[in-house]
Amino acid sequence: xxxxxxxxxxxxxxxxxxxxxxxxxxxxxxxxxxxxxxxxxxxxxxxxxxxxxxxxxxxxxxxxxxxxxxxxxxxxxxxxxxxxxxxxxxxxxxxxxxxxxxxxxxxxxxxxxxxxxxxxxxxxxxxxxxxxxxxxxxxxxxxxxxxxxxxxxxxxxxxxxxxxxxxxxxxxxxxxxxxxxxxxxxxxxxxxxxxxxx
Amino acid sequence: xxxxxxxxxxxxxxxxxxxxxxxxxxxxxxxxxxxxxxxxxxxxxxxxxxxxxxxxxxxxxxxxxxxxxxxxxxxxxxxxxxxxxxxxxxxxxxxxxxxxxxxxxxxxxxxxxxxxxxxxxxxxxxxxxxxxxxxxxxxxxxxxxxxxxxxxxxxxxxxxxxxxxxxxxxxxxxxxxxxxxxxxxxxxxxxxxxxxxxxxxxxxxxxxxxxxxxxxxxxxxxxxxxxxxxxxxxxxxxxxxxxxxxxx
Numbered sequence: 217x218x219x220x221x222x223x224x225x226x227x228x229x230x231x232x233x234x235x236x237x238x239x240x241x242x243x244x245x246x247x248x249x250x251x252x253x254x255x256x257x258x259x260x261x262x263x264x265x266x267x268x269x270x271x272x273x274x275x276x277x278x279x280x281x282x283x284x285x286x287x288x289x290x291x292x293x294x295x296x297x298x299x300x301x302x303x304x305x306x307x308x309x310x311x312x313x314x315x316x317x318x319x320x321x322x323x324x325x326x327x328x329x330x331x332x333x334x335x336x337x338x339x340x341x342x343x344x345x346x347x348x349x350x351x352x353x354x355x356x357x358x359x360x361x362x363x364x365x366x367x368x369x370x371x372x373x374x375x376x377x378x379x380x381x382x383x384x385x386x387x388x389x390x391x392x393x394x395x396x397x398x399x400x401x402x403x404x405x406x407x408x409x410x411x412x413x414x
Numbered sequence: 415x416x417x418x419x420x421x422x423x424x425x426x427x428x429x430x431x432x433x434x435x436x437x438x439x440x441x442x443x444x445x446x447x448x449x450x451x452x453x454x455x456x457x458x459x460x461x462x463x464x465x466x467x468x469x470x471x472x473x474x475x476x477x478x479x480x481x482x483x484x485x486x487x488x489x490x491x492x493x494x495x496x497x498x499x500x501x502x503x504x505x506x507x508x509x510x511x512x513x514x515x516x517x518x519x520x521x522x523x524x525x526x527x528x529x530x531x532x533x534x535x536x537x538x539x540x541x542x543x544x545x546x547x548x549x550x551x552x553x554x555x556x557x558x559x560x561x562x563x564x565x566x567x568x569x570x571x572x573x574x575x576x577x578x579x580x581x582x583x584x585x586x587x588x589x590x591x592x593x594x595x596x597x598x599x600x601x602x603x604x605x606x607x608x609x610x611x612x613x614x615x616x617x618x619x620x621x622x623x624x625x626x627x628x629x630x631x632x633x634x635x636x637x638x639x640x641x642x643x644x645x646x647x648x649x650x651x652x653x654x655x656x657x658x659x660x661x662x
Contacts, residue, residue, distance in 0.1 A: 368460040393585065394585045
């Protein structure tokens with residue numbers, strides 16, 4: 217169910233998925249939405265046990281990822297697994313090239329992910345307000361856009377583990393601002409770094 | 415005019431009487447089929463869009479919060495700090511309470527004896543309280559880690575903080591407009607926030623809920639709409655409410 221919202225958001229912003237792209241877990245979203253616009257894809261994973269990973273790093277530490285590297289970072293359903301969110305977002309900013317874009321999605325309403333709970337940890341559910349504020353502390357405010365997806369039906373169906381196919385077409389298009397099932401954010405690193413102290 | 419009042423003026427009296435007689439059987443039939451088939455799940459509007467269930471009875475999260483506080487009512491004694499009003503302190507502390515302070519982050523609450531932002535909170539004296547009832551507060555504070563440091567600082571040595579936070583909850587549109595609707599926790603994040611300040615062996619965490627309670631709460635149903643066993647059933651994958659007890 218959440219994949220529907222995530223893919224809708226990525227499809228709307230597919231033009232950003234180009235050049236050197238960083239994806240998480242595997243490169244399927246980079247391939248799906250980047251296509252021929254990709255020049256290079258890296259896959260980040262927290263632990264070395266993922267054969268698809270080209271970078272093994274913890275985003276909230278992430279010192280080994282080079283700065284100003286990526287044209288686009290696809291950070292979908294990742295931040296909920298990171299305890300130190302502010303540090304992770306500072307890393308995202310640092311590793312983006314000037315003018316680069318990070319496309320983020322995060323859950324607002326979701327049951328516990330048992331696998332994650334027992335490995336990386338399942339820490340956070342967000343609201344559009346917290347996700348916006350986290351990024352506005354690092355990116356310029358006018359470079360951050362936030363959008364929420366969901367309705368009570370989407371929330372209930374997702375909690376029950378139903379799939380998109382269980383619902384009617386159009387059921388998921390209805391948005392109720394009190395039910396933020398998925399939250400999406402697009403942030404752009406400025407072309408010119410802001411002058412220190414301003 | 416409310417929709418109900420509009421209907422009153424439009425519909426003739428016999429029709430209104432017939433409709434009101436049908437309400438209960440319809441309601442019962444609907445509840446009987448609730449949950450199983452997608453037919454009754456497929457509704458775009460929440461059953462109660464107006465609030466978290468207050469208009470129908472006791473809110474489902476309040477049920478969990480109060481069962482947690484009842485379990486630890488022995489901690490509610492001496493000089494107690496409560497938030498927004500002192501009703502929980504009176505209910506669970508009773509005669510064990512010697513003094514109550516009520517904290518609110520703005521001066522507009524007439525019940526507040528301390529006006530402070532918990533995330534900085536420098537004006538609250540250190541080592542003051544025997545017990546702090548911090549229920550459904552932390553999710554409204556952006557820098558919740560700083561708030562937890564304040565809680566630790568203002569507790570007396572040996573003092574106890576009783577905390578609850580939401581895991582699955584719809585948006586509070588008023589809090590959202592006021593810019594105070596930030597977080598939903600998991601047992602792991604709430605535990606870690608406190609374990610960074612309190613000794614690990616002094617922090618206990620519990621979760622409450624199951625898929626049915628979560629769905630009913632999202633729809634705005636109240637405790638009275640459910641059976642007790644519906645609420646008491648515990649599924650660790652559905653953390654509707656999370657409680658934490660920490661001792662300084």
